Amino acid sequence: MAEHDLNVPAQVNAPAQRLGVVIGNRHLTIEDVVAIARDQQPVSLCADAAWRDRIERGAQFLCQRLAEGATIYGVNTGYGDACQVSVPMALVEALPLQLTRYHGCGMGRHLEPAETLAVVAARLNSLAHGYSGVRYVLLQRLADLINHRILPRIPAEGSVGASGDLTPLSYVAATLVGERDVLFNNHVQPAAGVWHQIGHSPITLAPKEGLALMNGTAVMTGLACLAYARAEQLIRLSSRLTALATVALDGRAAHFHPTIFAAKPHAGQAEVAGWIRADLADWDDASAHRVQDRYSIRCAPHVIGVARDAQSWIRRDIENELNSANDNPLVDPDAQEILHGGNFYGGHIAFAMDALKTAVANLADLMDRQFALLVDDKFNNGLPRNLSGATAERAPINHGFKAVQISSSAWTAEALKHTMPASVFSRSTEAHNQDKVSMGTIAARDCLRVLELTEQVAAAHTLATVQAVRLRCQLDPYTQVPAPVQAFVERISAMSAFVSEDRPLEADLRTLTLAIERGLLTNADNQQEMPA
Known part of the structure; x- marks a missing residue:
């Protein structure tokens, strides 16, 4: 945005x-x-x-x-x-x-x-x-x-x-x-x-x-700081949307049991599972229609956890670069030395941004796959085709989230296309003086583009999962929606009304995408106003 x-x-x-x-x-x-x-x-x-x-x-x-x-x-x-x-x-x-x-x-x-x-x-x-x-x-x-x-x-x-x-x-x-x-x-x-x-x-x-x-390296480093913050927001949001999708698909909370993640002790993966468990607190999955949900639900902590675990070393490298003297030559007034070197080389930021954009694009792919399950009546356990909220009489001419899922798939494909690592495309420049270069700024710009596309996917998935949870409650009035999920549904519903009849959703998507970029959906206690 x-x-x-x-x-x-x-x-x-x-x-x-x-x-x-x-x-x-x-x-x-x-x-x-x-x-x-x-x-x-x-x-x-x-x-x-x-x-x-x-x-x-x-x-x-x-x-x-x-x-x-x-x-x-x-x-x-x-x-x-x-x-x-x-x-x-x-x-x-x-x-x-x-x-x-x-x-x-x-x-x-x-x-x-x-x-x-x-x-x-x-x-x-x-x-x-x-x-x-x-x-x-x-x-x-x-x-x-x-x-x-x-x-x-x-x-x-x-x-x-x-x-x-x-x-x-x-x-x-x-x-x-x-x-x-x-x-x-x-x-x-x-x-x-x-x-x-x-x-x-x-x-x-x-x-x-x-x-x-x-x-x-100030341009690549400044952009990397913003990219890191936006990625952190998407990591948290994609975790919450997994909880919503689990409720909407009448899935199984047991997939996020702590013993599973203690047995494979990636810290970020376990943390993501813990967030999902917290959102599904008191969710009773005893009557779930499948022993195991599909990978995009069951393995969501394993996908999101890669990005979460990568944050530790990506933060380290960004902040090391941010807190460095990275020009040439260096002037040391205490040692009375002038030192000629290469601290301007942006390799650490380049590699960090190449890795981060790949991890974020995987979040886009995960959310798009969850979205695809929600709209397909062959896989969504009884939800209306394309999540249409139309009455039976109007159902033949309503198509709900069909086009939104197509757009989500387009944004996901473009995000995935941008994951080609920039750092391997070094060019010899300036009469072969600069004969090995980092491409760090290009990597950072690529990462921001992947983030922008993934935020759009997240906005589409947010609208769809909220619609799906509301439809599930209509189908079964006895559906027990966990409190964190219900609070999120109500918050999004205040921004975008239930789709009972087809309408253009561009304005809703743009509003929500901006809110995601600003981090307004990742903190339940955030009292900032939503963008108009």
Whole structure:
């Protein structure tokens, strides 16, 4: 669901009374990034004097080494394969601006506001580690982008994810120097004018600051944080929908017995089974029509559990990247060293996103298979064909959820198609200097697309399972619906009425998809309003 469907506040100044998320001298979490990006929390820089002093000493040490005649990549040399080209001192100050300008060649859609905020937060946190040789004022201006919602217009395409997200991050750097356009107060405006509106002037980049801003993994990492949060919501929702489908199909709660999962001790799989058991509390399956339900019901914890178990190492790798100095060269003011390396390589994010998109696509496939059982009167244990709620007289011309299941299958197929791993498609670029690259940003974008499609499948499945539970209760008024399932049915029914007569369901699906993306269906205590 596109972020431009969400309201972006037109507030010029961030609320002064809110400390928000502290950046610097602490471990940033995925939830911190999501709070900045989605909940629009402001940021504040660490107040510790020693931390701030280390930031400034890094910039001073870099200038000292430059004055001593040291050769420092990207400061008094050309970039990439041109690292053997010496840059005269008279041109050193102009070099960072040149870097931002020639990388202004991105294409594709522009990142949505939440995505842009996540990217800026990731870049700010990396530079705040004090290994990048940048001034404290640069961190302040990045914080200003977040707090004033000055959003660089970042094209999504153009990074191979190894020498950092150079092209997309050039749009962040260009914003700081007052070039290119930004989204501000819900209008696209020139960056230079926006800085003056908030009482600042564009900055002049010091040596290495252009490279420090661009030569890192902030785009793929920011997007990965958002992807992780959305996947977590789908994991929980697909578990709940399995419980609903079990009730609707008059299935067996015994498939989720704790001993089964103690015998095969994958922790995430057992946790998913526990969620389903909790939703089916007091469900009496003694009269179930089958000894064993079909795989998409019986094995649902085993499918969803793969994604749940993968979350642990995916979180580890995303947060390690988020809390790293990932540009080049690194500047260590304490050891008095300048270190040339390759921390800009995004391999861990690439692999994490390739894995996550595969796990999420499997959730789409699982939900679509459950949906297929519900609409097929050969397999749904007495429910009406296509879950039609029409009266007997109107039944011949009503088709219920027939077309919705076809669309769900289409979305599932497209999600599965996107699971081809991006990380194996390394390309040699830039005169074979960048001869092995990560493709991490492409993997992250692929993962977001798979999430978008899977959220649509989840919305369709949610409407269908709620319809099916209500139909089951009509067929058998003595059906005992577990309290968590009943509460969920009532919540969804308030958003989308029972389909007693065919009607277009697009609006219902869009509303529900947005609610799923926002995480509004995965917390029973969540009191946020549903989208209109």
